[in-house]
Amino acid sequence: MDYLPVCLRLQDAPMLLVGGGTVGTRKARLLLRSGARLTVVAPAITAELEQLLAEHSGQWRRAAYTGGDLDGQTLVVAATPDAAVNAGVHRDAVARGLPVNVVDTPALCSFIFPAVIDRNPLLIAVSSSGTSPVLARLVRRKVEAMLPAAYGRLAAFAGRWRERVKTALPNDTARRLFWEQAVEGAIGEQVLAGREAEAEQRMRERLRDGAAGHRGEVYLVGAGPGDPDLMTFKALRLLQSADVVLYDRLVAPAIVDMARRDAERIYVGKARSDHAVPQQAINEQLLTLAQAGKRVVRLKGGDPFIFGRGGEEIALLAQHGIPFQVVPGITAASGAACYAGIPLTHRDHAQSVRFVAGYLKGDRVEHDWRQFTSTTETLVFYMGLMGLPVICRELQAVGRAPDTPVALVERGTTEDQRVLVGTLASIEGIVAREQPRAPTLIIVGDVVRLHRELAWFGEGKKGSEPF
Known part of the structure; x- marks a missing residue:
């Protein structure tokens, strides 16, 4: 270890900065943020540095550096373009036992400036020991994005x-x-x-x-439509802190695997006409686990409050005073449409979008189909694969043209994504031939015409059909 990382308390401490150019200004920002009483010695300084000194009651001595400038200082930084001046500052500071930093010259530094992640009072410093400041800043950005x-x-x-x-x-x-x-x-x-x-x-x-x-808490977390990279930072943080994780078939295995290694995993998946765990039992299980003091994550595909029955699951918790949080996720309509190259709204094709439940209830898809006649509105049907014949028939019955474009996005945003494109009149035949499996999203509207030119995802064009 070439340097010992330490944190210095610099509130109201007198410090000297030699040099007032762009580099010196950067160092001045950091020193002033720490509360230092800064004196700058330089024949000229930047306008920004002059403003900073005015705002923080700093001083500017408009002159060349002399050894006497170190009198009364506790720390010194040299940031001039003149190597001889910088070397002189270093020599004088060492003679007086003062910590000194000569910018971009590690051999003349008794201390260095790390890249700082500021979550005051929490501070994280990243240093390359002066060998690669750019790399240190890159690492800082990566850590900062996760914190x-x-x-x-x-x-x-x-x-x-x-x-x-x-x-x-x-x-x-x-x-x-x-x-x-x-x-x-x-x-x-x-x-x-x-x-x-x-x-x-x-x-x-x-x-x-x-x-x-000690009481537990429940986190209702939207896992997004499938691609683990679409999870939010908060969702990942809570998932990795959980004692127990409840998940269903709409949550990608790669996302479940991101949970803490020693966390208990409980599958509560539900498929059409096959509820592995009834909804009421899931609600009660969340309550029981929280009452036992567990931190529980309930992973939901997409967003918990968009056809995810999230409201039902937290209602029982609220009744019993169990703390909970709801973390939104990217809903399937947004994720699948983006990866398929189908904008849900577009100035030339659709000015609104409607999310519709497409699943069967009592062997019927129950809607007031007259609401869905606008050709400038995109319709997105969730869980509508089994009800597709009814959807196509009813939309045409209320006046939608048989050649209205339709897209089915199978397993959207995952490596297995497949997009089937047809019309209200042809899509049933395409589905019969291609046999897509759930989860599948149905998009109806003129925006589907943009799929061919905008699709970028590797499997996005597989199985596509002409209109």
Whole structure:
């Protein structure tokens, strides 16, 4: 290890920056954000640096550097284009025992600036030990993308409770377990979700009741239409924190595999006329697991509140006072249509879109079909494969033209995606020949005509038929 990562408290500390160009301005931003009292020595500085110094009560000495500029300073940065000046700053600082950084010259640095991920008071520094700042910034961006902005709020929350927890739990092991459960569990999720008042109440209960006060929580998570890359960061974070994961057949196996390795996995899949677990039993299972203190993720294909019966599953939890969160997901209509190259709305073809339940109820697809006559509205039928003959017949019966374009997107956004394209008059024959399997989405409307020119996904054109 070439450098020891440390965090310096620089509030109101006097610091010197030699050089006022673009590079010096970047360093000044960082130093001023840390609360330093900054003095800049340079014959000229950028307009931005001059503005920063004015905003933060910094000083600019319009002159060339001399050794006396180091008097009273605690830290110095050299950022001039003159190598001789930079070397002189380094020599003078070392002689006085001052930490010094010469920008882009690691050999003359007693400290370096890492790439910083700022979730104040939580800070993460990424450093290449001065060898590749670009690589350090790349790693920072990757880590930053995975780290919710609200983690700073969680760190501040923990800081406010630190002494109270230490007093209530003097034993180091007990205190560590408490914090692990709090930060990774329901309390932490409440803070991240902006529900700090609830988190405060939960902390008081936990400290008062100890382990007996631990309650579980349920996270109703939209897993998207199939491609694991379409899951949100929040969905992934909750999935990887869960003790138990309930999933059904609409959730891709690759997504289930992203759960914590030691999490319990429970299949509650349902298919047409074959409910592996009745809906009421699923609702009660979520309640029972949460009451046992488990963190439970209920994975739902697509979005939980769009034909996902998510409202039914959380209703029982709400009645019993179980904390829950609902995490939206990319709904099948959006994901499958995008991967198939079919825009659901388009200025020249459709000005609105309607999501419609296409499944059979009592061997009937029950709708007021007169609502679906507009040629400038895209219709998307969920779970409509078995009801396709009824859909095609009824739409034509209320006036939709037989040559109205129709697309079936089978297993949308996955490697097995297939798109079958026809018309209201021809699509039944195409389906009889191609035998697509669920889950399949049906898109009706002129936007389907754009499929051939806009489809990009590898399997997007497989099985397509002319209009």
